[in-house]
Each structure stands twice: as structure tokens, then as C-alpha cells.
Amino acid sequence: MAPAIAPMKPSNVVENSFVKALAESSTLNYVPSQFAFANDSRGSHSDSIPIVDFAHLVSGTPDQRTKVLRNLDKACREWGFFVLVNHGIPDTLLKAIIEASLEYFELPEEDKRRYEAKSASDPIKSGSGSVINTANHRVHLWRDFVKSYVHPQFHCPDKPHKLREVLAEFSEKTRSVARKLLQDIGENLGLEKGYMDEVLKLDSCFQLYAANYYPPCPQPDQAIGLPAHTDHGLLTFLIHNGVAGLQIQHNGEWFNTNSPQNSILVNTADHLEILSNGRYKSVRHRAVVNNEATRISVVMANGAAPDAIVEPAGPLVEQDGRAYYHPMKFIEYVETMLSNRLQGKSNLDCIKIQQHD
Template structure:
């Protein structure tokens, strides 16, 4: 049977080309067969996605802070996602990291990593570029990306030169905000002051920078930027260039995310679900594509120290009568996930303790 989607001629897409190069081809009028991923990318709009005012956590009145703590707790329990406003990170820095990331993708392929597009970051190779060819899944993602480990050791692509300074500052600023949020989350969970910092070793917390490039797609319902997945880590921060595309799953329904200018989209990730013994959920989300405009997103994944063993907080295990997750060293979880993401069972499912294991 003939394929439903006509493939692009080989001359239009070299094996190691970035998706950007394909999208810019003057002959592209359909999605090549290797990208085929039929999907319904429609999402509902909701005014209920929580908004958390960071300034009231830092310098609000007691009543203001109490209200935002409740907002934060509800967001983590019910949505696993919130819009962070008044976070104190300069708008100029948010724009600069988007611009520097875009400049990276505009470098010639031999500079930005086109000769090694399937490499993922590891401890021995902590800063890489890639096109999203994933031959083991049966389809290719409509995305190019770059990823770097930026803390506790800082790594960055050599070019563009301005990315290094901008990324270093962005890493520092987001790390400070994430740490404050985690302290308040610990308070909401009823944990002792300083517990989260100590057990997760947040002085040496892990941060992963990722920039994603989603070019216009001729058939958005026949390709995907990123299928539904959850994130490793504690809190994931995301900003973008104003082009929509991130959707989150809530009560089985997909919702489009809308965020005001200068805000940060934050989702609770796998290790916060583990630490909270399941009270807070790591939510599934996905990146859909469009046929009109390029979408750039910049992600900062904030986690525990690489050598920290993450497990449910003892006080919460005592309340619940048992732990719902096995302990696991943070960096082992991250590297397993980076090498196997989108292939079958998730890491989080693998370390959940099933009821029968207790018998």
C-alpha cells in the first residue's frame, strides 16, 4: 500500500540535516514519511490555569503570602502547572536568551552540530546539538534542539559567543527563583524548614538548559514537536518567543497554555512527585506545531544535586503509611531518561512501588 504521506526526495534532506533546513526547502509541500505522526493537536482554552505571584512570596504582606502559598499548593496538586509572574528576572534577559538561542539555530550546520545530530548530553558530553531523528520510535520529531548541563558545572556550546554570558546569567537567576519556590513548596508540604535544601543538596542542584526550534510545518496534524511526556527534575521553567505550541493534560483533556509577556511557565516534574510521595503530580505535556510561524522555546530543568538520592520525604511516608516510589540517585534517573525518553514505559512508572510489592 502506498504511504499516506508523500516522502520528500532524498536530495531535499541529507541524512544529518536539521529540520530547519528541511522546512526552508522551496519544494516542501507535505510532511516527509519519516515524520509521520498523525495527531489531533487541538487544545481547549482555560482561564483556570493557576497564576502564582512570586513577588508576594518574597515581599508580600502575611495575608498576601498566605494566599500565594495556597495558590502554589493548589497549582501543584491540581494542575501540576502554573504561570509565574513578577519573578524578578529582567525582561531584557528573557529576550536575550531567546535571541541567543535563535542565533544558535541560525549557525551553519557544521558549526551548530549537524555532523552529530543524534547525540544526547551525558556526563562525558554535556553540551550537544541535535536534529530530532529518532529511528527507534518509527517517526522523527519536527524539532531541532540544543541541550547543555549548566549547573553544578557550567557547559555551553562554543557559538554563538554571546550565548555563554547570557546563559550563565539566566542559569543563575532561574536557579535562585526555583530554590525559593522549592522552599515554599516544602512549607506547603509540612516539611521542616531547610529539609528540601538539605536532602536535595540544592547548593549543587542540577540544571539542564534546552532550546527547541520548531519551524513551520506544512501539515501540523501529521507531525509532532514533542509527544506527550513528563519531565525529570523538580520544577521545569519554560519561556518562548510568543508563538503558541505547549499543551498540558488536565483531567484527561489537552489545554493550550497562554502566558502573559515576561511570565514563566512552570511545571512540577517527576522528582517533585517523588519527594511529595505523590501529592504533587508530574504532568504530561506536549509541543504541537503550526504551519505559519517558527516557535522557539527555552527550557531550564531544575533538579536535585546529581549525587542526591531522591525519595519520598520521611514525614510524608509516615503520614501515608508507606512510600510510593523507590529511591534513585538523581543523575542516574536523568541519564536513563535522556537515553530512553519516548520509548515505552517512563522512568517514573518504573520506580513506582506497586501495592503487591508490599505483600
């Protein structure tokens, strides 16, 4: 039998809109009813999650590069996910962005409330978030977050002061790595050199920074950090503070992600599935919580330029005989997705072209 869920008045959730403050309450022994999300958070372990050695893509021998290109293609086709190693981003920078993000969550609540989202297009957003479950009930998530658009225009919370400098450098470094990966992905897809840069307008590519704070939860099987979802964009980069919690779905089974220190977890996102005309899949993933340690994750979502129209690549449509997805302006897709709170709904499903269309 599932543990009892302690009742909690809705007004208390509003007054304590950040989960961090709630989790630090010395009297919290149960998950409040507004957070009730029964789930089986168990995940399998796999030694088969692909590893991509970025150094061999950039400066390896021809044989090494060919091998890594095959690994990258297999990762995008079969897993929609890979572990990126030897990416060249300094370990000190990875540590600094985690620390600066943690400092944000430790700010007084009034500083964080300045960025409570009023619309999906707000360039900086902060809060905890909620979803509508299959029973049409609103469920609060067991996490706090801050998000900001960092490219082509840079936005950042005013505090903590060191976040701005660290985030600007992290954005620049990850943008360079993502662009190189996308060029190699284009090569794997048989597209002409420069095709990805041109059609996606990568000089003005969209980047979204997101930091998530998942405090210890008294009943991890009765709450969720983030339910199963896919990401907008082309490639999502994720690093964390060493506390596990990200799970990916592969062949209908959930897998825990284990990554070497200072590696980057990368998943292929919705717009890469669209551009590849379905060859590469946007993978469902979720964040589960635990009752022992706080988990911090930092995400950089890398996408096309805001005004780029993303659609299946022409040469691939020619091969397949038809396009499987409707075209859509990138930023419209992003803002539609950010404003969508329906559990289990996918923007991808909305723009897939059915046979009878």
C-alpha cells in the same frame, strides 16, 4: 481522510539532520514519511490555569503570602503547572536568552554537528531527535534542539559567543527563583525549614538548559514537535518567543497554555512527585507545531544535586504509611530518561512501588 504523506528516503533525513534546513526547502509541501506522527493537536482554552505571584511570596504582606502559598499548593496538587509572574528576572534577560538561542539555530550545520550526542551523559547535545511510536517505528521530531548542563558545572556551546554570558546569568537567576519556590513548596508539604535544601543538596542543584526550534510545518496534524511526556527534575521553567505550542494535560484533556508577556511557565516534574510521595503530580505535556510561524522555547530544568538520592520525604511516608516510589540517584534517573526513546514509557512508572512489591 488524512492528507497523503510524501515518501522520503532515510538517507535524505540523515543528510539533512536538522529540521530547520528541511523546513526552509522551497519544494516542501508534505511531511516526509520519517516524520509522520498523526495527531489531534487541538487544545482547549482555560481561565483556570493557576497564576502564582512570586513578588507576594518574597515580600508580600502575611495575608498576601498566605494566599499565594495556597495558590501554589493547589497548582502543584491539581494542575502540576502554573504561570509565574513578577518573578524578578529582567525582561531584557528573557529576551536576550531567546535571541541568543535563535542565533545558535542559525549557525552553519557543521558548527551544530559538533554537539551531536554520542551518549546520554554528554554535557552538550544538539540535533533533532526521534521517538519509537506504539507501532515500534522510529519517528523523527519536527524540531531542532540544543541542550547543555549548566550547574553545578557550566557547559555551553562555543557559538554564538554571546550565548555563554547570557546563559550563565539566566542560569543563576532561574536557580535562585527555583530555590525559593522549592522552599515554599516544602512549607506547603509541612516539611521543616531547610529540609528541601538539605536532602536535595540544592547548593549543587542540577540545571539543564534546553532550547527548541520548531519551524513551520506544511501539515501540522501529521507531525509532532515533542510527544506527550513528563520531565525529570523538580521544577521546569519555560519561556518562548510568543508563538503558541505548549499543551498540558489536565483531567485527561489537553489545554493550550496562554501566558502573559515575560511570565514563566512552570511545571512540577518527576522528582517533585517522588519527594511529595505522590501528592504533587508530574504533568504530561507536549509541543505541537503550526504552518505559519517558527516557535522558539527555552527551558531550564531544575533538579536535585547529581549525587542526591531522591526518595519520598520521610515525614510524608510516615503520614501515608508507606513510600510509593523507590529511591534513585538523581543523575542516574536523568541519564536513563535522556537515553529512553520509547513512546509512552515513563521512568516514574519504573520506580513506582506496586502494592505487591
